[in-house]
Amino acid sequence: MSLDDTGRRAPATAQNALWSWTRDVPRARRRPISSAVSSAVKDSTAVPIAAGHTPGPGVGGDADTSLPVPPASGGQRSCSSSTPTAPQVRGDALRMLACVRVATARQMAQVITAEDADGRSYVRRAMRKLAEQGLAETNGKQGKELIWNLTRAGLRAVADGNELPARPRVGTGAKAVRAGFGPHALAVTETILAVGGRHYLTDWQVEVNHAIKETGLTFNTDAVLNVPGKAAEVGLYEIDNGTMSRAKLAREVWDYERYAGHRVWEGARGTIGGTFPFWSRYRYTRSSRFPPLHVVLAGKEEHLLQRRLEALAAAVDGIAVSVFATTLPALQRREGWVRLGTDHPDRRRERYPEPVGR
Structure with missing residues (x-):
């Protein structure tokens, strides 16, 4: 990853370790x-x-x-x-x-x-x-x-x-x-190899479920990279192999904002208590910000992938989580990511209602 969850460039040591062969x-x-x-x-x-x-x-x-x-x-x-x-x-x-x-x-x-x-x-x-x-x-x-x-x-x-x-x-x-999903699964593997090769290979997980029982929201992330360290570096990766509609792809990206925006109330009975982001309490407890989402487009000719990327950028304009996108050929050439969204916790809090305490 050349960018961290806030959109800044990662430290040179971590960046070089992740990208070098x-x-x-x-x-x-x-x-x-x-x-x-x-x-x-x-x-x-x-x-x-x-x-x-x-x-x-x-x-x-x-x-x-x-x-x-x-x-x-x-x-x-x-x-x-x-x-x-x-x-x-x-x-x-x-x-x-x-x-x-x-x-x-x-x-x-x-x-x-x-x-x-x-x-x-x-x-x-x-x-x-x-x-x-x-x-x-x-x-x-x-x-x-x-x-x-x-x-x-x-x-x-x-x-x-x-x-x-x-x-x-x-x-x-x-x-x-x-069932015929082999091409998509291989595109996920190709993305993992393009991101870091053999470095941190054992820190990847594929098909990671994210679910919130209270709202019924559930989706699977194609790949999650959790780099070890004092402050865990987590990256979420969605790979589109050109088989879903542009509207469905955009909805899947917006699901990440809905997941990041959900808050839970905590507090003992008889106290005021408070609300906290669901993801920071129960999923990515060592991350200071919601992990950035990386969308990789594959499965079509590159000029068609570029059009798909432009359409996705327009469809997720204003999203309040960090989103980066690229095509698989560009990723394999080590080209940069295109930013589609920036992490805004305050904006997410305005968009999603607070849970009611006891």
Whole structure:
């Protein structure tokens, strides 16, 4: 993210850490994959997967949560620049799919190995082995590429290692792919890779539900990035693959203002009490402002995406939450975001009625 939740540029250290690619880092910095991971990918049973992260600087001094750094590609191979071993590829594939849910061999090779075409062949062999072990499966194609996801056994293998945050209700993505939503799911994965590559990959969650029971408001955010640190940096990401109407897309963006504007009353009986934003009390408790929303447009030719972006800007004019938008091709070229809305807590408080106390 080049902008924080207030629209200002993020600190240089955090911004560089989030956007930089690490394929040219010497292999000496890599931590060898643990024996637990090797056991998980060699044994047909779902053995817990241990951490395989590379220690490094993180936001706020926390440990780096990226996947292990792949060796540099090209040139002569040596002991300091070689292809990851088969167990390493399988272990990294399990971790990546546990985070992004679905991916093709090309997308996984982009993160796991330093090679392009050769990298895909390594990943394909690894995925076939994981499928034989019952840890991964494929339920559709994107062109000629198979779409891969973990099975329930694969999710348990990752969860039992306590490497990723607890996600008891996370799905495998298989139903979505079989239902024909594979292109949208892959666009979400493509966005995650374009935003930060392998950096903070394990801090992404996909299909995150936001609901307020009192008002009946409920919607799923395609992807949420929660960067670790003393003050958590949270980013909300909505990916439009060109399949919904412009009006529906605008309504989905306005849902975020309605969610941010809802307040709850708190106070003991017999006291005056007070009201507080629902999101700050029950969802993003470490964030000082409502997290910024990033809308990524994909699935069409770029000139059509630009028209769609212009229409969205007009439809959400005056929205009182931070909203940024771009197209997926522009994001992959590292171009800047277009601001569509600014965070205004006072304006939200005027628009949405206060809850009645006891």
